[in-house]
Amino acid sequence: MSDMAGKKETAENITNKDYITVEAILQDVLEELNRANTKYPLFFSEHEGYAIILEEIDELWDEVKKKNPDRLKMRAEAVQVAAMAIKFLISMEIREKVIK
Numbered sequence: 001m002s003d004m005a006g007k008k009e010t011a012e013n014i015t016n017k018d019y020i021t022v023e024a025i026l027q028d029v030l031e032e033l034n035r036a037n038t039k040y041p042l043f044f045s046e047h048e049g050y051a052i053i054l055e056e057i058d059e060l061w062d063e064v065k066k067k068n069p070d071r072l073k074m075r076a077e078a079v080q081v082a083a084m085a086i087k088f089l090i091s092m093e094i095r096e097k098v099i100k
Contacts, residue, residue, distance in 0.1 A: 025079075032083035042091040049088035056081045 043049035060077035063069050 028079050029082045029086065032079050033086050036083055036087060042094060043088060044091075045095075046088075046092060049084070049091055053081065053084045053088060056084050 043052065056077065060074060060081055063073045063077055
C-alpha cells in the first residue's frame with residue numbers, strides 16, 4: 001500500500017508520485033475510495049450518490065474554470081469523482097441484492 005493510506009487525495013500529498021501509468025491512477029482512486037468508505041457509509045440511495053458525485057464534479061469544475069487552474073488540484077478532484085462513481089456502483093449493487 002502506498003504512503004497515502006488513510007489520507008485524502010490533495011495536491012500536497014501527490015506531488016512526488018509517478019502518475020504515468022493507469023495502474024498508478026487506479027491505485028489512487030482505490031485509496032480514496034477506501035478512505036471515504038472508512039469515514040462514511042455507502043450511499044443510502046441513488047439520489048444521495050448522485051448528489052455526492054455532483055458535488056465532487058462541481059469542485060473539479062471550480063478548479064478547471066480558474067484563470068490559472070492547478071493541475072494537481074484538478075487531478076485530486078478527478079480522483080475523488082472517480083472514487084465516488086465507484087462507490088455509487090457498489091452502493092447500488094449491494095442495495096439491489098439486499099432488496100431482492
